[in-house]
Structures are given as structure tokens and as C-alpha cells.
Amino acid sequence: MTKKVVLVVEYNGSAYKGWQAQKNGVPSVQENIEKALSVIANHPVKVVCAGRTDAGVHASAQVIHFETHVQRNERSWTMGANTYLPSDISIVAAKYVADDFHARFSALTRRYRYVIYSADFCPAILSKGVTWTYKRLDVEAMQQAAKVFKGTHDFTSFRAVGCQAKTPMRTVLNFEVQSFGQYVVLDVRANAFLHHMIRNFAGVLMSIGAGEKPVEWAEEVLRSKDRTKGGITAPPFGLYFVDAEYPENFHVPKNALGPHFLPFVEEPNYELPS
Template sequence: MLKNYRMILEYDGTRYDGWQKQGNTDRTIQEKLERILERMAGEPLEIHGSGRTDAGVHALAQVANFHADVNLSEGEIKDYFNQYLPEDISVKRVERVHDRFHSRLNAQEKTYLYRIETADKKPVFERKYIYGLGKSLNVEAMKLGASLLIGEHDFRSFCANKKMKKSAVRTIKNIEFEQDGSRLLIRFTGNGFLYNMVRILTGTLIEVGEGKRKPDEIKHILAALDRSQAGFTAPPEGLFLEKVYYKE
């Protein structure tokens, strides 16, 4: 009998082409997981992630689920995955869930964390996990700009997919700033994010913090519905999928 399992995993996205499997590469998180699942279950099976992290983006708590008929406990399934996964992907937990649970469709909100180093050089051993901006920022101005992004908006200006035909309306619940020495941490929580959206939001807020844009320009960028009006796309190494929220 097929049983539905949810897994929580973390990964270093540095050497991967993102979460979603693609025909032209096997360097995706989904592909690595599904190959092991096929070996375990004896047949090809699909693993659904809560969202598609981009190439180079990391996850502290990605949520995924799959249906399989295996005679193993949750702990044994976790150990099986970790036995064969490379050292930059780790399954933290596996649990059986009700049959209708879907990691993406049932997700209520997600929090993404973006890490910026404002000192002149990145720490050597964290260089793959933080954006080395190398200059100070006016965080108060960034907070003012961020406040205009809260709520339900059409975020087309902050989406890198120019051909997207679906709705770009999303709700950002909050944007939090935390200063940790010379590091600035920004957390974005919302009900969903478009392609490159968090990185474009971050790049735009950085430009506000540098004084290249005024905070109230955010209103005009939102209204323009035009990607060219927003800021640069912040690089992937500073971005982490931190948490996925469900109703239960």
C-alpha cells in the first residue's frame, strides 16, 4: 500500500542547478533524492518540494513529500537517504502524513533569509553562504522601503520570468531586519514568491540602503508592473529557504 511521507531536509545549493529536476542536468536536489528513492522503492517515484529554490540557493528546512510502498520505518527511510546522499544534502526528519498532504499545495507561508556582509571582505569560511556587498547600508531607509511591500500586491516588477502568464499577486506578511555585527540579515515571510522575487526585492532594498533610490520609489516600482523598474538581482549565495508553514 502506498504511504505518504513528509521529509524535512537541508542543503547547500552551491553546486546545484536548483531544486527542480531538468532534462539537461542531473545536478538538482530533486534528481539526487529521486534516484535514491527509486533504489529504495524499486520503481521510479516523484518527490514534491514545497518550492523550487533557484540555482545556488540554500535551504535550512525544505519540505518535500512522496508516496511509496516500503517496509521501512520513518527512521530507516531517513537513514537510507542519508547513507547515499552527498554531504551537501541531509534529510533531517521523515514522518508519515495523511494521504492528501502535499508539500507545495498545502504550504501556507514561507520564510526566506537573505544574508549580507557589509564589511570589506567576506569571512573565508562563510563565503558561499553570504553576499559580500562590502559597504555600509542605511538600514532605516531600507525599512521604510520594505514597509511599502507589506500586504497583497502584484509583484510582476519583482519577477524575472517575463513570459509568466499566471497571476503575480502575492502577499508579503512581514520583512524583518536583524543586524549581526557587520552582517545584515533580512527575512521575508509571505504566502508565495515568484521566480527570483526575493533576490530582486533584496537587490532593490540594497539600492535604497545605498542611497541610489528613495524609499517611496517602491510604490512606483510596484505600480509599473515592469521588471526593468526594480533593482538588481542579489546573488544566490546569500539566500536560504528558512521555514515552510502549514496549517496543522
């Protein structure tokens, strides 16, 4: 009898060419996880994730699922698989779920945090875990500009040229810009994201925060529906997949909001999409 298992995974994406398994031995997070789970299951395992991440992008709570016909306790899927995983990938939770669960299609929302380190010098620690800028950023101006992105919009100006999504329409449920010492954090929750969408948000907001563009520029870029009007795509280093939400009846396990070097924050109010 086939059963479905959901896992929560944390990984440092610095050494990988993204989440998705690729040909020709290109290192990916998915390939490493499938190999480890296949050892524990004693049969080939294929996994599906809530949201694929690009090269250099991290996750503190990526959600994945797979199917198996073998019986293992939930601790075996975590502790056992971690034995065969590199130190920069860790399975932090496992649970058997209903057959109709799907890590991608059952997700109601996805959440990312983009971490900027604003200081005179590039950090030696976390050099690939944050996006560094020597510029001083006006967080209030960035937060004011970010308000325009909330709601349902055509985000053509913020999608990569090669984005394969069928539509540029997305619904941003919450967008907070906060400072924690020298860290400036963009915290975004949406029903789904376009390719490079958050990194393009970050590029626009960093220009506004540095005083290079006015607050109104964010709305101008959004309304233009033209990627060439949106400035640079920010680097991948500071981007983290931090949460995916599902209907409560699936009882998907949760991990603490990451990345874990940031302090705890109060959760903002928002409404889940219907």
C-alpha cells in the same frame, strides 16, 4: 497499500543548478534525493517540494513528499537516505502523513531569508553562502522601505521576465530587515513567491541601504508594475528557503530556523492566510 511520507531537507545549493531535476545530467537537488530514496524504497521515487529553488540557492527546511508502497520506519527514511546523499544535502526529519497532504498545495505560507555580508572584504568562509557587499547599509532605511511590500500587491516589478506564474498577485505577511554584526538579513514570509521575487527585493533594498536611492523608491518600483524600473537582481548566494507552514492537522515536522550560523530571533506576529 500506498503511503505518503513528508521529509524536511537541508541543502547547500552552491553545486547545483537548482532544485528541479533536469535532463542531460545537469546536477540538481531533486535528482540526488530521488536516487537516494529509491535505494531505500527499492522502487523508483518521485518527490514534490514546497517551493523550487534556483541555481545556487540554499534551504535549511525545504519540505517534500513522496509516495511509497513499502514499510520503513521514519528513521530509515532519514538515516538510510542520508547514507546515499552527498554531504551538501541532508534529510533532517521524516513522518508519515495523511493521503491528502501535498508539499506544495497544502502549504499556507513559505518563508525565505536573504543574508547579506557587509564588510570591506569578501569572506573566504561562506563565500557562496552569503551575498557580499563592501557598502555600508542603513538597516533602518531598508526596514522602512520594506514596509511597503507587506500586504497583497501586484508584484510585477519584482518578478523575473521569464516567470511562469499565472498572476503577479502575492500576499506578503511579514518582512523584517535585521542586522547581526556584519550580517544584514531580509526575512520574508508570504503565501507564495514569484520567480526571483526575493532577489529583486534584495536588489532594491540594498540600493536604498547604500544611500543610492531614497526610501520612497521602493514604493515607486512597486507601483510602476514594470520590472525594468526595479534595478538589479541580487545574487543567489545569500538566499535560503527556511520554512513552510501547513495546517496543524498534518503534523509536519519542523527544523530550527536557519541558516544555522545566524542567532536565534524572536518570531514576529502575523496572521495566516485563510
